[in-house]
Amino acid sequence: MTEQGTSSRPGGRSARVRASVHRAVTELVAETGYGNFTVGEVATRAGVADSSIYRRWGTLEALTTDVALTWLTTNSPIPDTGSLDTDLRAYATGVARDVSGPDGLAVLRLIIALSQSGEAGARARDQFLTERRSQLQHMLDRANARGEHPPQALDVLDHILAPIYLRTLFGMGTVSSSDIDALVDRVLATPPGPPAK
Amino acid sequence: MTEQGTSSRPGGRSARVRASVHRAVTELVAETGYGNFTVGEVATRAGVADSSIYRRWGTLEALTTDVALTWLTTNSPIPDTGSLDTDLRAYATGVARDVSGPDGLAVLRLIIALSQSGEAGARARDQFLTERRSQLQHMLDRANARGEHPPQALDVLDHILAPIYLRTLFGMGTVSSSDIDALVDRVLATPPGPPAK
Numbered sequence: 001m002t003e004q005g006t007s008s009r010p011g012g013r014s015a016r017v018r019a020s021v022h023r024a025v026t027e028l029v030a031e032t033g034y035g036n037f038t039v040g041e042v043a044t045r046a047g048v049a050d051s052s053i054y055r056r057w058g059t060l061e062a063l064t065t066d067v068a069l070t071w072l073t074t075n076s077p078i079p080d081t082g083s084l085d086t087d088l089r090a091y092a093t094g095v096a097r098d099v100s101g102p103d104g105l106a107v108l109r110l111i112i113a114l115s116q117s118g119e120a121g122a123r124a125r126d127q128f129l130t131e132r133r134s135q136l137q138h139m140l141d142r143a144n145a146r147g148e149h150p151p152q153a154l155d156v157l158d159h160i161l162a163p164i165y166l167r168t169l170f171g172m173g174t175v176s177s178s179d180i181d182a183l184v185d186r187v188l189a190t191p192p193g194p195p196a197k
Numbered sequence: 198m199t200e201q202g203t204s205s206r207p208g209g210r211s212a213r214v215r216a217s218v219h220r221a222v223t224e225l226v227a228e229t230g231y232g233n234f235t236v237g238e239v240a241t242r243a244g245v246a247d248s249s250i251y252r253r254w255g256t257l258e259a260l261t262t263d264v265a266l267t268w269l270t271t272n273s274p275i276p277d278t279g280s281l282d283t284d285l286r287a288y289a290t291g292v293a294r295d296v297s298g299p300d301g302l303a304v305l306r307l308i309i310a311l312s313q314s315g316e317a318g319a320r321a322r323d324q325f326l327t328e329r330r331s332q333l334q335h336m337l338d339r340a341n342a343r344g345e346h347p348p349q350a351l352d353v354l355d356h357i358l359a360p361i362y363l364r365t366l367f368g369m370g371t372v373s374s375s376d377i378d379a380l381v382d383r384v385l386a387t388p389p390g391p392p393a394k
Contacts (some may be wrong), residue, residue: 158359
């Protein structure tokens with residue numbers, strides 16, 4: 001199989017390859033977990049050549065993070081509700097919902113697997129986190145543009161995302177909506193540092 | 198091998214068995230990771246019968262958490278410096294130090310492995326966390342007894358432990374002493390909720 005005839009038109013061959021490769025990765029992650037399958041297995045299941053995957057994604061790690069990021073961006077978009085307060089509550093509610101499912105720790109497991117996968121893993125992990133953090137930063141930038149006083153993105157990671165992840169990881173039960181309100185209130189009550197960029 | 202002659206005197210047979218079993222688990226974790234060895238392999242390496250391990254610890258999960266908790270309690274004791282402020286800074290510094298080493302995510306990996314190990318795993322995880330949290334609670338109780346106004350143990354987990362773990366997991370670089378000061382200052386500046394028990 002060659003890449004001749006590859007098109008980036010939506011619905012074209014390129015989009016079909018991407019969709020079938022993504023589907024294959026999603027299935028393999030569900031069946032075996034991150035780090036337990038090869039590019040060859042993805043290619044066979046997706047019905048494409050190994051070389052098509054290497055050419056497009058470079059490494060298995062980059063492919064896996066592309067799938068995870070696409071999933072998150074589609075299923076857990078960063079909110080845009082028109083106010084900082086409701087954006088932060090919607091964001092925290094989304095994180096709590098994502099982690100409460102049976103595969104709620106999938107993103108954490110991916111990040112740990114990447115952290116143990118050498119240089120390519122570290123690069124893929126950093127790309128994943130940079131992209132997701134940039135989505136969050138856009139939410140804070142919109143608040144800033146409205147004249148609100150948003151926290152730093154790092155404060156949101158430290159004091160909203162991290163507690164929800166840790167409590168889930170520690171099996172401390174569902175993070176309730178009043179827990180979420182308390183975390184958001186706390187971030188909003190703390191005087192912001194230097195203005196968010 | 199029978200348990201006849203077992204003694205709980207320090208330095209007695211019981212203590213020797215415990216030490217050799219702990220050493221075997223520590224070696225196997227380093228060689229293969231959590232969840233990748235059996236009670237039989239521990240027993241062989243420690244030179245004891247499988248039944249001795251089952252009788253004493255019940256499950257592999259309970260044994261593994263006993264080893265991890267003993268390690269933490271010995272190598273990262275909860276501070277007792279005489280003031281809440283310095284206790285919290287010493288605690289946060291210890292957490293940051295523990296996670297910055299080459300095997301810094303070992304406790305997180307253990308907790309994730311236990312979370313995926315059914316009922317016995319969940320019980321062992323909960324016992325581990327309850328014991329460690331109780332050590333932390335003693336630190337806060339001492340502050341309370343001195344007339345200080347300590348945060349809740351949950352606030353320390355949410356806003357000191359969680360950010361340090363998450364930043365490490367996300368490869369965001371070393372948590373510096375000024376990062377630690379900022380996290381502790383923030384917890385101390387927030388008005389406490391209901392008094393710590």
